[in-house]
Amino acid sequence: MAAEAARKGITAFNTIKNIISELKKIDKTFTPASQQYKYLMEQMRADQVTTRRYSKAENESESVAKLYLSYLQGNRRLNALQQEYKGGEKSIEESARIVGLKLPEKKNF
Amino acid sequence: MASKIIRRFAQNQAASASALSKPKKFYKEVSVANEIDEKTGNSIHKVLLDHRVLKTQGGQVLKLNSYPLALAIAEEWSSQAEFLQLGQMRLTGLAFTAQDNPLEQTADTISQKILDYVDGDTVLFFNTESSKLHRYQEEKWAPLIKNLNSDLGTQVRCSESILDCDVASQTDKDKIDRWIRQHNFPALVGLQYATESVKSFIIAYNAIRHHIDAETAVDAATLEQRTQAETWGNVEWAHGLEREELMTRLSAACLFVYFNSNNFTSKTI
Numbered sequence: 001m002a003a004e005a006a007r008k009g010i011t012a013f014n015t016i017k018n019i020i021s022e023l024k025k026i027d028k029t030f031t032p033a034s035q036q037y038k039y040l041m042e043q044m045r046a047d048q049v050t051t052r053r054y055s056k057a058e059n060e061s062e063s064v065a066k067l068y069l070s071y072l073q074g075n076r077r078l079n080a081l082q083q084e085y086k087g088g089e090k091s092i093e094e095s096a097r098i099v100g101l102k103l104p105e106k107k108n109f
Numbered sequence: 110m111a112s113k114i115i116r117r118f119a120q121n122q123a124a125s126a127s128a129l130s131k132p133k134k135f136y137k138e139v140s141v142a143n144e145i146d147e148k149t150g151n152s153i154h155k156v157l158l159d160h161r162v163l164k165t166q167g168g169q170v171l172k173l174n175s176y177p178l179a180l181a182i183a184e185e186w187s188s189q190a191e192f193l194q195l196g197q198m199r200l201t202g203l204a205f206t207a208q209d210n211p212l213e214q215t216a217d218t219i220s221q222k223i224l225d226y227v228d229g230d231t232v233l234f235f236n237t238e239s240s241k242l243h244r245y246q247e248e249k250w251a252p253l254i255k256n257l258n259s260d261l262g263t264q265v266r267c268s269e270s271i272l273d274c275d276v277a278s279q280t281d282k283d284k285i286d287r288w289i290r291q292h293n294f295p296a297l298v299g300l301q302y303a304t305e306s307v308k309s310f311i312i313a314y315n316a317i318r319h320h321i322d323a324e325t326a327v328d329a330a331t332l333e334q335r336t337q338a339e340t341w342g343n344v345e346w347a348h349g350l351e352r353e354e355l356m357t358r359l360s361a362a363c364l365f366v367y368f369n370s371n372n373f374t375s376k377t378i
Contacts, residue, residue, distance in 0.1 A: 029187050064367055066323070067322070068181065070360040071199075071323075071356075074357035074360060078350065078357060085345075
């Protein structure tokens, strides 16, 4: 029982560590002085106690931490994909070149 | 809706008329301010952008009961780059919707909308045409139905015909309705958003009750598509994007429900 709780504590601990590293990636103002950082640290310390005493589901705190991690990672990957595949209109010259055509030369009078 | 937000947050942006132009980030520091509500004695959390208080589209000051939720919303604002991606700030969006209630929803209308999903729930209709897909459905969907039934004492069953209209009996629906109505209004908004994003009450339920993580939930919601992709290949710019978007929508909604239903999370332990 104690070993089980300790194991869960460790998993939640790792998830929170991952959250912190995600936040560092996306937010330049994220430092140990941030409110978020302090809160996460507090959770990490309190986790082993709260997991056993207050949780409705036995894996609750770990599950919530994982949800937040999924949310952050999903957003970061979504941004990366959007960046990679972002469209943008092609100019007439470019479109012509794709189908092997060339625009007539522009003449300035 | 987006254009409304843009107007509100970027009044100095002349280009806000176009849907393609994004408002610039107009603040440097984001923080959370804690106050005590004089009427109720509960603590209230507000998000500050520099020294301005974050307001909803309806023009009200955004007030949150949960401190971690306020932190997560603040994080959405502070992790923005040069331009604001308002559409990606799902928790902010949910909090605005819950506070402004633009569609004038009530617990009744939301609970009815969620219940409507049960009759046509994605995970209740198995396909017999492809044996591979059917095997996956037995593997991934059946446990989700079992979780719901054993938690709520219902007898919701799966069906192999899409014409079946009694997958959940009236008693089952009453029980589910009672579970839905335990939630306060903001949590209901989150529950509806979760259900609509994965097109399934049962998947949303399992994720919210911590039976499965967001990854597993999204896998279950896109089971058929993923099975097809095994044969025909995956198209990253379509399937990948959709998957990540679903992931953010579902995980944000589950967090929103959690933080609004568990007030102890707002107190220091």
